[in-house]
Amino acid sequence: MARLARLRVYPVKGLDGIDLEAADVLEGGTVAHDREYALFDTGGDVLNGKRTERVHALETDYDPATGLLAVETSDxxxxxxDLEADRETAATWFSEFFDVELSFERDTSLGFVDRREMGPSVVSTATLETVASWFDGMTVAGARRRLRANIEVAGVDPFWEDRFVGANAPAFEIGGIRFDGVTPCGRCVVPRRDPDTGDPTEEFRTRFVRKREETFPEWADLDAFDHYYSLMLITRVPASDRGRTLRVGDPVEISRN
Incomplete structure (x- = not known):
């Protein structure tokens, strides 16, 4: 049976994710604690993995109950x-680490997601398993960390998420919460890097595109995809379903209403 297998958020944009057993859908349409914090330079530009591979020199963990961010460097x-009480101290340390003046900002209503008019990202476990098989030495856990989805669905076929975009695409429900597909996720430079070292995987994009084309589902609407360097679904939760709670283990069902 299709089910919500993993619920993952990224409390500080660009840094490591954490797994949750349950999380609310915010009124802004995103998952609580996802990209809740972000580091900005004095020009208002965000610091993330697209900007610098140095983020991979950090291992982080966050406790939503206390607001404590634990950081360990590669050294x-x-x-x-304490991001609840003293973000200035954190900003000072991160400024020194990245060698750029930074401020630590917070948004509890929407988070600092890239697509602010959209909602959670979705991928299937089978998709991650397939992508991992394309590259020597890549594990499913490694693929998961490279692609950084919020919602992982088990009990479905590879590329299950591709069916929810394009002409006459259905919606789906997780525990009764409706998700409408908006767009496939075009990928950036981050997935080509080893999540532990930041080292680029040789010819990652070339191989990814070739394998994606070879395995593209015949039932998916190719016109909904700008290119084959796309993987993962970006969704939108209707306003009527926001404020409700997602829980690991919730059933996932396709809806055509």
């Missing part, structure tokens, strides 16, 4: 910051 330095 073994460990720090802990």
């Amino acid at each position: 073994g330095e460990e720090r802990q910051f």
